[in-house]
Structure formats: C-alpha cells, structure tokens
Amino acid sequence: MDIESIKQRFGIIGNSPKLNYAIEVAVQVAPTDLTVLITGESGSGKESFSKIIHQLSHRKHGQFIAINCGAIPEGTIDSELFGHEKGSFTGATEMRKGYFEVTDGGTIFLDEIGEMPLSTQARLLRVLENKEFIRVGSSKVQKTDVRVIAATNVNLLEAVEKKRFREDLYYRLSTVPIYVPPLRERGNDIELLFKKFTTDFAEKYRIKPITLTPEAKELLLRFPFPGNIRQLKNIAEQISLLEINREITAERLQKYLTPTPSPSTSLILSDNARNADLNEREILYKVLFDMKRDVAELKKLVLTLLENGMANANQILQANKHLFQEENIPEIKTPSETSTYPARPLLIEPSKESKLSTEHGEETTVDVEEVTNDYEDESLSLSQKEKEMIIKALKKNRNKRKYAAQDLGISERTLYRKIKQYDIED
Numbered sequence: 001m002d003i004e005s006i007k008q009r010f011g012i013i014g015n016s017p018k019l020n021y022a023i024e025v026a027v028q029v030a031p032t033d034l035t036v037l038i039t040g041e042s043g044s045g046k047e048s049f050s051k052i053i054h055q056l057s058h059r060k061h062g063q064f065i066a067i068n069c070g071a072i073p074e075g076t077i078d079s080e081l082f083g084h085e086k087g088s089f090t091g092a093t094e095m096r097k098g099y100f101e102v103t104d105g106g107t108i109f110l111d112e113i114g115e116m117p118l119s120t121q122a123r124l125l126r127v128l129e130n131k132e133f134i135r136v137g138s139s140k141v142q143k144t145d146v147r148v149i150a151a152t153n154v155n156l157l158e159a160v161e162k163k164r165f166r167e168d169l170y171y172r173l174s175t176v177p178i179y180v181p182p183l184r185e186r187g188n189d190i191e192l193l194f195k196k197f198t199t200d201f202a203e204k205y206r207i208k209p210i211t212l213t214p215e216a217k218e219l220l221l222r223f224p225f226p227g228n229i230r231q232l233k234n235i236a237e238q239i240s241l242l243e244i245n246r247e248i249t250a251e252r253l254q255k256y257l258t259p260t261p262s263p264s265t266s267l268i269l270s271d272n273a274r275n276a277d278l279n280e281r282e283i284l285y286k287v288l289f290d291m292k293r294d295v296a297e298l299k300k301l302v303l304t305l306l307e308n309g310m311a312n313a314n315q316i317l318q319a320n321k322h323l324f325q326e327e328n329i330p331e332i333k334t335p336s337e338t339s340t341y342p343a344r345p346l347l348i349e350p351s352k353e354s355k356l357s358t359e360h361g362e363e364t365t366v367d368v369e370e371v372t373n374d375y376e377d378e379s380l381s382l383s384q385k386e387k388e389m390i391i392k393a394l395k396k397n398r399n400k401r402k403y404a405a406q407d408l409g410i411s412e413r414t415l416y417r418k419i420k421q422y423d424i425e426d
Contacts, residue, residue, distance in 0.1 A: 003027075010052055012045070013196055014189035018181035022049065029176045030056035035128060037113075037173045038151040040180030043228035046151040049178055050109040053149055062106030065099050070115035077120050079136050088137020100133055100144045113150040113173065114159055121166045124148075128172050148173070183225040183232060190221055193229065197236035208246050210239055215250035223257045387422040390415070394424070 003023050007013070012023070029036055030053045038046045047066060054064045072080055079089075083098030099108060110116070116124070127133050128148060132141050150173045159165035183190060194212075202209035212220065225231050235256045239248060393404040405415040418424075 006052065010048055010055075012048060013193050014186055015192075016181065016186040016189050018179075019186060019189065022178050022180055023052070025176070025178050026052045027056060029053060029178075031058065033057075033147055035147070035173055035175045036149045036178060037156075037176070038149065038178045038180060039156075040151075040153065041182045041226075041228055042153045043230035044153075044180045044182050045229055046153075046180050047109065047111065049180060050107070050149045050151065054107040054109075054147075057107070057147070059105065059107050059147055063103040064107045064109070065103050066109040066111060067099060068111045070112035074117045077117060078123060081120065082123060082133045082135055084136035085138045088135075092137070095135075098133075098135065100127060100146050101142065103146050104144050105146075107147045107149060110148060110150045112152060114152040114154040114156055114165060118164075118166065121169050125166065125169045125172060128169075183228045184223075188221070190223075190225070190232065191217060193232055194220060194236055197233050198240050201237050201240040205241065207240065210243060210246045210248055212253065213247060213249050216248050216253045219250045219253055219257070383422075386418070387424065390418055390422065391424060394419075 003020055006023055006027060012019075026036075026049050036050075036053060038049050040046050050066065051064070054060060067081075069077065078084075079092075079096065079098065081098050081100055083096050083101055084092050086092055086095045110124075123133060127144065127146070131145060132143050134141055156165050156170050156174075160167045160170055183193075198210050201207075227234075238256055239253070243252065245252075389408065390404070393407045394401070397403040397407065401415050401419075402412055405412040408415065410418075
C-alpha cells in the first residue's frame with residue numbers, strides 16, 4: 001500500500017518530507033509486534049499513527065484502546081490498566097478487568113506515557129518483558145498478548161535523568177521510534193489543512209467557504225502554531241463562523257493568530273491554580289498585618305504631633321511619608337503661620353483623652369480609645385468585606401458563579417468554598 005492511499009484512508013493531509021517519512025516507518029513496523037514510541041508536540045496528530053499501525057497489523061480485528069495516562073489519577077491508574085479484585089481497596093465492591101486483560105490480542109495506545117507514575121511503570125515493564133500482569137489486590141499472575149504503542153510530547157531522556165521515568169522502560173518502549181513533525185515544520189501543509197478545515201466547516205454550517213488573500217496566506221504560513229493541528233482547526237472554525245466577509249485579509253487573520261502560553265508558562269499557571277487557596281490566605285494575612293502595623297505607626301505619629309504641640313508637624317509628617325497614600329502630603333502650617341488647622345482625622349493612642357482646638361478656638365474632649373477601636377473594627381473586618389464583595393459579585397452576575405469568580409479574580413472552586421464558608425444563599 002502506497003503512502004497516498006494510506007493518507008486518504010486515515011485522513012492525513014500533507015506532503016512534507018518529514019510527515020511522509022513518519023508514515024513510511026509506521027507502515028513498515030505495522031506487521032510486526034514491536035513496541036513503538038511516537039514522539040511529537042501536543043496536537044501534532046500522534047494518535048493517527050497509532051491507528052495506522054494497528055489497522056495494518058494482524059491485530060486489526062482485535063480491540064484498540066487509546067488511554068491518556070495524564071488524565072487518570074495516580075491512585076486509580078493501576079486498577080484501570082491491570083484491574084483489581086473485590087475488596088482490594090475502598091470502593092472496590094466487585095472484581096474489575098483492566099485494559100490489558102480486556103484488549104488481549106489487540107493494541108493499547110498509551111498517550112502521555114511520560115505522566116505515568118513510577119510504580120505503574122514497573123508494572124508496565126513486566127507486561128512488555130514477560131507478557132504478564134497481576135491485578136491490584138491479587139497474587140495470581142495472568143498472561144496477556146497486547147501490543148503497546150506509546151506516545152509522549154516530553155523528552156523522556158531528560159525525564160530519565162531527573163529520575164521521573166525508568167531508564168529500562170524507556171529503552172524497552174523505544175524499540176522503533178517515530179517522530180511526528182510539528183505543524184511549523186511542514187511548510188505548505190498548513191495551507192492545505194486550513195483549506196480542508198474551512199471547507200468542512202462550510203459544509204457543516206451551510207455557509208460559503210472563506211478564502212485568504214495572498215498576504216493572509218503568507219501570514220498563515222509564517223505563524224508558528226504552538227498548538228499545532230488542533231490550534232489551526234480551532235482558528236479555521238472561528239473564522240468560518242464569525243467573519244461576514246468571506247475573503248480574509250492579513251489584518252483580519254492577525255486577530256485570530258494569538259500565541260498560546262509556552263509549556264513553562266502553563267506549568268506556572270497550573271501550579272498557581274493548585275495553590276490558589278494558600279496564596280489567597282497568605283495575601284489576606286499580609287494585608288491584615290500591614291494594616292495593623294500602619295495603624296500602630298499612625299498612633300505613634302499622632303501622639304508625637306500632639307506632644308509637640310503641632311510645632312514640628314510638617315517635619316514629622318515628611319519623615320513618615322510612607323504611611324500615606326498621597327505622594328504629595330499637604331503642608332500643615334504651625335500656629336505661628338495660621339490660627340486654624342486642616343480638618344484631618346486623627347488616630348490617638350487608646351486609653352487617653354485629648355483636647356483638640358476647633359476652627360473657632362474652642363476645646364473639645366475626644367475619647368481616643370473609642371475613635372481607634374471604631375477604625376480598627378471597620379478596617380480589619382476582612383471576612384465581612386470579603387463576604388460583601390462576594391454577594392455583590394453574585395448579584396451583578398445573576399448568581400452565575402463562573403462569571404462572579406472571574407470578576408473577583410479567584411477560581412470557581414474557591415468561590416464555591418467561600419459561599420459555603422460564609423453561608424451565602426444563591
């Protein structure tokens with residue numbers, strides 16, 4: 001079977017040399033039972049090559065199962081792959097067969113193999129070497145005849161060096177490596193794929209297909225497409241649905257060609273999401289302590305002003321400029337310069353009484369403890385303020401938590417927890 005017929009059968013579009021070579025390797029290795037490791041960036045189409053290998057092998061009448069190792073929780077992946085006995089763990093109410101038992105005589109495609117836990121890697125190595133496995137909670141060894149095709153978008157050699165992937169498993173998996181090139185290395189294939197996607201969407205939505213100006217085509221070919229084919233398909237669908245003018249210029253196309261976050265940025269974002277609750281708590285504590293410190297310093301400052309009879313007020317305020325939000329602190333004139341003082345709210349040391357001069361020269365007694373406590377109650381009740389903000393955001397968004405969480409700058413999960421904490425009714 002030639003390459004063109006393979007492409008047509010499996011819906012592969014493109015003529016780049018790297019793509020053709022990857023297809024040739026897949027066709028050659030398909031009739032054997034060798035383990036294959038497919039490498040390439042996310043969205044480059046690695047699963048299509050696993051289907052080529054399975055359909056052109058003697059196992060084509062057996063089952064084919066694609067499993068994303070990164071999507072299965074670490075605590076359940078052993079049970080999913082190898083099965084478990086009844087009562088082997090909490091929730092195991094009955095015996096369950098795993099994928100390696102169910103697909104006996106077929107093919108298993110293990111996508112994102114680099115995310116597999118080390119303990120599961122040891123079990124997988126035993127399957128590859130001896131074609132046997134043990135269910136979770138059992139001691140009975142069982143046989144299976146399964147072909148394994150693995151795929152990854154990470155550098156497994158680097159993972160081996162960092163002790164995150166078993167070296168013996170790496171060499172056992174990579175008996176035959178296949179590299180799927182990213183979209184940016186496939187040249188004019190980008191235009192062919194874009195045309196195919198827009199034509200399909202035009203038929204699906206019963207609209208006129210879009211066309212690109214020469215400048216737009218050049219811009220499309222220069223774009224790196226970090227999301228590869230998946231990103232190109234999404235862009236083609238967006239343009240097909242949203243653009244009224246069916247001839248797309250480079251200026252219009254540019255609005256859709258937004259780069260996606262790099263892997264390192266995605267990792268930082270996911271780490272931040274996992275630690276969202278902790279970070280919010282730390283921020284609240286920091287705000288609380290900063291406010292308490294500022295209040296204490298302001299008390300000392302006002303007491304100093306009173307003890308000095310406001311004579312050196314301007315110098316004292318300038319020395320403590322960091323306590324005020326305004327960059328330019330208004331000048332306070334001394335009694336020798338004017339007979340009145342600006343109406344500035346004062347924070348006085350608690351448990352003392354002070355006499356302040358009014359604008360008419362009268363003296364009034366201020367209960368400084370009451371003034372200070374009122375300020376602290378109003379400023380330091382962070383939980384009350386937080387509750388009020390949540391209620392306002394929910395009302396604004398008609399109790400739609402997703403949009404309320406976006407307005408508040410927190411995750412939807414955190415908002416749900418806060419609603420439960422403050423007993424807020426929807």
